[in-house]
Amino acid sequence: MIDTPKTIRDEFAIAVLQGIYASGILLPESGDNADFIARYCYFQADAMLKARGVSHGADDKVNHPKHYTQHPSGVECIQVTEHMNFNLGNAVKYLWRADHKNGVEDLKKAVWYIQREIARKSNE
Numbered sequence: 001m002i003d004t005p006k007t008i009r010d011e012f013a014i015a016v017l018q019g020i021y022a023s024g025i026l027l028p029e030s031g032d033n034a035d036f037i038a039r040y041c042y043f044q045a046d047a048m049l050k051a052r053g054v055s056h057g058a059d060d061k062v063n064h065p066k067h068y069t070q071h072p073s074g075v076e077c078i079q080v081t082e083h084m085n086f087n088l089g090n091a092v093k094y095l096w097r098a099d100h101k102n103g104v105e106d107l108k109k110a111v112w113y114i115q116r117e118i119a120r121k122s123n124e
Helices: 008-023 034-051 077-081 086-097 104-122
Strands: none
Touching: 008 034, 077 086, 086 104
């Protein structure tokens, strides 16, 4: 039994789940894994809410912290940095969040990672 939805995010996730069951779609990666299906439903709910410019409320400090999701482009920091090496990805991460989290401290951390990358490239 599903509890009464507490947030619009819950409502969207339940709608995704109902759509999956109504269509008879079996998610290939899921098997009988209820946890996978629940995560999939919330992932889809988040995408639908983001596409509509709707905030679903609470700051998800683990999966989608606000200081990484507030860019005006709508792009989340990790969507960019996961395509970079460690040093450059971390530099971009600290630049990305500097205005929303630790300011000058984050800028100094970005410089530190850039200097490490320069040293690494210089030794190649």
